[in-house]
Amino acid sequence: MLPYDKASDRTTLEYYHGPAVVINERTACFPPNFINTSIQWDTGERTGINGLYLNATFAVENQTDFLGKELSKPVQVYCKLYNIWNDTKTSTNWPTALCNELAMVEVSSKSVTMNPLSGWSYGFRYVTLVNSGEVLNGHFESGIGSAIPPDLQKELDNLTYRTDGPWTLAQTANGTEVFNATMCFISQNLPHKFNVTMTGKAVASEPTFLTELSSLTVLRNDTGVLRQLGVGISPGNTTGRGTLNLEVHSGPDLWMELDGEVSIQSAYLELRVTLVEFSALGGWSLAGNIVFNDLTTTVIWATHPEHAAMFQKILHETDVILRLASIFEPTHEVTTINAQNFVVPQQWTGFIVAIAILIMHFILTALTLVLFAKRTQSSLLGNAWQAVSQLVSPETQDIIRAAGSEGIRDRQVEALARSAGRNREVYALASGVDNGRIELCVR
Known part of the structure; x- marks a missing residue:
């Protein structure tokens, strides 16, 4: 987000130098250790929406130095799982649910893994990602319009677990995968300011979010928002993505001092509520368009289709972090450069013709004035008399004619006036x- 109200000011920005809020976002995922787990069919009495729900208690072990003691404690989640989706042969998206809870968790701002940009800790908060296994995929009864749960209750009572990188796989006794889960810790960033320089190229327009899930399918994930986030294009291609290159010089100008612990915890909680929110279903769907005829998924449970597409991209192809545009502080003096649109001629033929016409017009006008001044032969007296009389009559015709082209010339009048001593009068x-008549008088 940039400190400009008008879109034209943001799209034409090519240079920014001054203070800005810079976010160093990090996500770390670990395999959870499940303590108690149950998967049960909820008829909707608790959440209002029927379906399979995961009720589990788990914790991340051996990461106290990285996360701190508070985040290493066991947590409990109750969230909706995918229990019906399209055949995975027709969709590359995984049936992933994000589970979160609105809990008061003290976020450590010191003594754990430090953010090298601000000098504070990363302020991690956790979310849990759960991918449903194929065994949980029920079927849809078109006559009734509701999902029929898979008959697996006995098998789901005795699950075993094994870890695979950041994931924990839950399996039945015969080795069938029921779900896999990972616990991800996302850094929260309070608005510390830095002196930064951002450079890049102006863009034609800002990307707009899609309003319909079907549009994403038609465009095959090739949308302006996804390109800006680095999907379908190299993350380092800032010009193609329409972002600016960021260089951080100094700082930070801390949002507040570390000794204000109460205010810091309150701010972290507000960030958590604002960014993740809370769902009665215990979380959100991040699978995109893999469910058909399901109002719950497309309206109540689903995240925005482009958010889901971005998440699935990262989930399938984990790569370097994608840097987003920084949030700026608009109350400080800054230096900016914006692009302007100008029409620049590609060929000089038309320009040369236009300039030649203007020069010729000037020459002709100047030549007309010079010739008029040098070649005029009428008497000055005759011209003055003709100008003031404003009347041609039998009485004045002879006088005007005598003073005009048929009479004496200016030079002759000048010679006569000089010979008569009247040239100084x-x-x-x-x-x-x-x-009352108009007369010529000598002054």
Whole structure:
């Protein structure tokens, strides 16, 4: 997010230098150790939506130095699992549910793994990802319009577990996979400010989110938002993604001092509630469009289709972290450079023709003025008399003609005036006192 209200100010931005809030986001996932686990069919009495639900207690072991004591304690979740989805042959998405709980967990801001950018701890909070195994995939009864749960209750009572990287696989006694789960710790970032420089290229427009899940299928995940997040394009191609390159110089200007523990914990809880929220179903669907004719999945349980697509991309192809645009603090003096659209001629032919026409017009106008000044032969007196009379009549025609082209010329008038000693006199037109006529008077 940029500190500009108008989209045009954001899309034309090519240079930013000044203070900004920079987020160093990190996610660490570990295999949970299940203590108590049950998978049961809920008719909707507890949550309002029927389906298979996971009720489990688990913890991450041997990570106290990384996570701290508080986050190493056992946690309990109750969340909806996928129990019906399309054949995986027609969809590459995994039937993944995100389980979370709105619990008061003290987030350590010191004494554990430090964020090298701010000097504080990462402020981790956990979520649990659960992928349903094929054995949980029930079937849909079209006449009734509701899912029929798989008949596995006896097998689900005696699960065994094994770890595979960050995942814990739950299996039946005969080795059938029921689900696999991972516990992910996501860093929370309070708004510390840094001096930064961001450079890049202007973009034509900002990407817009899709409003319908079907549009994502048609576009095959090739949307503006997903490209900006690095899906379908190299994460390092900031120009193609429409993002700016970020360089952090100094800081931080801490949001507050570390001794304000109560305020810090309150801020972390507010971040948690705002970013993850809480669902009556115990979590959210991150599987995208793998369920048909299910209002629960598409409206109540589902995350935004592009969020789900981004998550599935990361889940399938874990790679380097994708850097997003920073959040800026707009109350400080900053230096920016924005792009402007100009029409630049690609060829000079038209420009040269236009300039030649303008030059020719100027030459002709100047030549007309010079010729008029040098070649005019009418008497100045005749011109003045013709201008003030504003009347052509039998009485004035002879006088005008004599003073005009048919009479004497300016040079002749000048010679006569000089010979008569009148060249130094000044004449004026005035109204006669006695008769009211216009007369020439010598001043």
